[in-house]
Amino acid sequence: MIRLSKKVEYGLIAIRHIATKPAGEIVTAKEIADTYGIPYELLSKVLQKLTKSGLITSHQGMRGGYALARPPVEIPVSLIISAIEGTRQAIVQCLSEGPQTCNVFTVCTIKSPLTKVQANIERAFSTMNLSEIV
Amino acid sequence: MIRLSKKVEYGLIAIRHIATKPAGEIVTAKEIADTYGIPYELLSKVLQKLTKSGLITSHQGMRGGYALARPPVEIPVSLIISAIEGTRQAIVQCLSEGPQTCNVFTVCTIKSPLTKVQANIERAFSTMNLSEIV
DNA sequence: CAATATACGACCGTACTGGTCCAATTTCAG
DNA sequence: CTGAAATTGGACCAGTACGGTCGTATATTG
Numbered sequence: 001m002i003r004l005s006k007k008v009e010y011g012l013i014a015i016r017h018i019a020t021k022p023a024g025e026i027v028t029a030k031e032i033a034d035t036y037g038i039p040y041e042l043l044s045k046v047l048q049k050l051t052k053s054g055l056i057t058s059h060q061g062m063r064g065g066y067a068l069a070r071p072p073v074e075i076p077v078s079l080i081i082s083a084i085e086g087t088r089q090a091i092v093q094c095l096s097e098g099p100q101t102c103n104v105f106t107v108c109t110i111k112s113p114l115t116k117v118q119a120n121i122e123r124a125f126s127t128m129n130l131s132e133i134v
Numbered sequence: 135m136i137r138l139s140k141k142v143e144y145g146l147i148a149i150r151h152i153a154t155k156p157a158g159e160i161v162t163a164k165e166i167a168d169t170y171g172i173p174y175e176l177l178s179k180v181l182q183k184l185t186k187s188g189l190i191t192s193h194q195g196m197r198g199g200y201a202l203a204r205p206p207v208e209i210p211v212s213l214i215i216s217a218i219e220g221t222r223q224a225i226v227q228c229l230s231e232g233p234q235t236c237n238v239f240t241v242c243t244i245k246s247p248l249t250k251v252q253a254n255i256e257r258a259f260s261t262m263n264l265s266e267i268v
Numbered sequence: 269c270a271a272t273a274t275a276c277g278a279c280c281g282t283a284c285t286g287g288t289c290c291a292a293t294t295t296c297a298g
Numbered sequence: 299c300t301g302a303a304a305t306t307g308g309a310c311c312a313g314t315a316c317g318g319t320c321g322t323a324t325a326t327t328g
Contacts, residue, residue, distance in 0.1 A: 012244045035243050061295020062303045107170050110146045113267035120258035124251050133247035195326020234282045
């Protein structure tokens with residue numbers, strides 16, 4: 001039907017793992033990769049994206065790693081997803097990109113009905129926060 | 135965030151177009167393709183899938199075309215999507231394919247939390263039927 | 269018989285995805 | 299101050315899915 005990318009899966013697993021630790025504790029990418037059998041380099045990229053969007057903080061150098069930037073309650077699942085996927089805002093191209101890239105934009109008849117479904121999905125992801133998946 | 139494929143978009147537009155006609159009226163793929171500027175061959179494939187899953191009926195030969203197989207109220211949007219996409223049942227691989235293909239299946243910690251989101255999304259698509267998007 | 273329609277398989281280019289490799293940089297511990 | 303451990307970031311690659319096209323077979327009707 002609809003699928004989250006592997007990167008998002010890894011990101012969710014990782015940030016959840018961090019959230020299970022005592023607040024402020026620093027976790028390395030290697031630890032997470034080893035724990036779940038996730039490719040280390042790929043996971044690193046994902047964690048870097050989460051860092052750039054301010055959901056987690058990074059600490060370079062020896063004894064470095066990652067920690068949550070805010071309490072889990074303030075991290076909705078929707079933010080985690082959009083931090084990793086970046087683009088792809090809407091379920092139909094029209095809604096997010098408009099006439100430039102959608103060839104049927106002007107004659108499209110399903111845009112407005114689908115905004116309801118869209119809102120529903122967004123609500124599903126934004127009402128659930130990190131504290132609910134630990 | 136999450137995106138419906140172009141085929142599904144075309145399928146929704148097409149079946150909606152058929153639904154706007156008087157019940158039983160036959161519409162050709164060409165008419166739909168021309169109306170919305172959709173590639174004819176691609177649309178044909180989509181309509182064939184909708185036919186195979188029993189949502190619409192096809193009539194070959196001259197004066198042939200497609201018509202709804204049931205009243206619009208009995209055609210949930212979810213059926214249209216799964217008819218066209220076939221596979222891809224769940225938002226995370228684990229949920230639909232299990233341990234064979236998911237490398238983190240046994241240690242995955244986000245499966246069960248995400249089933250709630252999953253159910254939410256499915257409800258969003260299955261509670262909306264064709265009569266609501268015409 | 270000919271025109272019109274669906275049915276179906278093969279094919280193609282592009283883009284994205286998951287994954288790997290490598291080098292640079294920062295930081296702390298000894 | 300040096301080296302190990304960690305993040306950062308760019309390049310790259312194989313596989314696959316997607317959107318789209320083409321050609322052909324088959325059915326139906328006028």
